Amino acid sequence: MKPALFEYSAPQTVAEAIALLAADPGAMVLAGGQSLVPAMNLRLASPSRLVDIQHIPGLSGISVAGGEIIVRALTTHRELELSGEAHRANPVIREAMAHVAHIPIRNRGTVVGSLCHADAAAEMPMVLVLTGGSVVAEGPQGTRTIGAEDFFQFHMTTSRESHELVVEARFPVLPAGAGAAFDEFTRRHGDYAIAAVGAIVRLGRDGAADKVAVATCGVGSRPMRLPAVEARLIGTRLAAEDLAAAGEIAKDAVTAPDDINATTSYRQRVVATLVRRVVEKAAHRAGQGR
C-alpha cells in the first residue's frame, strides 16, 4: 500500500467527472495511471480524490477527420501506435511511440494522460508541439481548444484548469508532400529522452526546403519548437553545412541543468547531432514521397 490516502470516484459521464473536479481542487483524473500511479507510489503526488474516467462512454477511439487525427481521452498509447489509419495520416506518431516506455506500459497508459502529465522529456507532448496540434478541454463553463504551445507551460504543468477534463487530443495529419522523422537518445530503451528531436520537412520544386518544423524535448522545461533552427533551414537545400549550422543553433535551446545522465554541454552536443540526423531523414522521406 504505497499511495497516501485519497477518495475515489468512478463517474459515468463527462459532466459528472467535471462536477467532481470542480468540487475538489485537489482531485486528479485517473485514466491509464501509468504516470500518476508511480508518482503516487513515490508520494510525489497526493491527490485528495481520484476521478477514474474509464467507465465514461464515448471517451475511446481514434478518428481522422478535418485534417486531424482525433485521439479520445481513453485511447492507449498502444492503440494509437497500432492504428493503421493514424499511421497513414501521420507516420511520425508511430515512429515516436516506439520510444515511449515499453509495450506493457503503452498497453495501459493513455496518450491524453501523457499530454496532461506533461513531463518535459516525454515524447507525445513533443509530437503534439511538432505537429502543431491541440487538446480539447471540457469544464463547467463549456469546451475550449488549447493549442500545444499554450498547453505545455512547464515540466508537469499545463494550462488545463483543475476543473477541466481533457477529452481529446488533435494531431494534424502530415501535410501533403512533407516528410517527417523522430529520434531520441537514451541510456536504455524506453527511458525518458536525454534529448529527442522531431522534424517535418517539405521540399519545393527547386529542391529547397519551403516548410520546416523542428521540435525537441528533454532539454528544457517543456517540449518546444525551435524557430531559430527552422529559420536557418527554410529556403536552403539542407546541405551538410546548413544542417551543421542548424544543429549549432539548437544548442541554445538546452536549459536543463546537469543531471545523473548528462551535463549541459553533453546535452547540447546530443541535440545538435539529433537535429542534423532527424532533419536529414525527414528531408529524405519528403524527397522519396515526390
Place this chain on the structure above:
Amino acid sequence: MPRARPGTSVPSVSSDPRARVSITINGELVEREVSIRMLLSDFLRHELRLTGTHVGCEHGVCGACTVLIDGKAGRSCLTLAVQASGHEVRTIESLAAEDGTLHPIQAAFQDCHALQCGYCTPGMIMNIVGMFESGEPLDLSDEGIRLALSGNLCRCTGYQNIVAAVRKAAESLPAG
C-alpha cells in the same frame, strides 16, 4: 533494530476508504472489499495469496509484477485494485496445468536455463504470453526479442538464455 517476527500478522486492509471490487482472476470471479489505495499487485499477493506475481520497484520500471489485464500485459503495481474491478486478470499461477505440466514458455525457460534467482521470471513470462497471444507479428531476431523484453529487468542472467527461451517457445507454439 527489532525485526518483525515471522508469523506476525500484518493487516492488509487499513481503516481508510474502501470499495468493493469484483475481478476475474485466472478465470474465477473474486469479490472483496479493499482499501481504495490498494495496488493490484498487493491485492494479488496479500488478499489472494497469489505470490507468484513479484513486486520489485513498485513504480513500473522493473516489470517483475507484470500480469495480463484483459489479455494484455500490464504492471500490477501501477494499477489500483479498484481500477481492475470488472476486468479480467491472469497471473503466472494460471499457466501450468493442474497436473504440473508446464506451459510451453515455462518449459522453454527451464530447458534454456533462462532463470537463476527467478525473481523476474513471472513478469517476463506473462509479458511474453501477452505478446504471443496478441496475434501481432513476432520479430524473433535477437534485437526484436530484446526489444519485446526491454520492460523486464533481470539482474542475474545477462538475458542471453532468456532470448533463447523466447525463441524456443515461439518455435514450439503453433503459428499465430
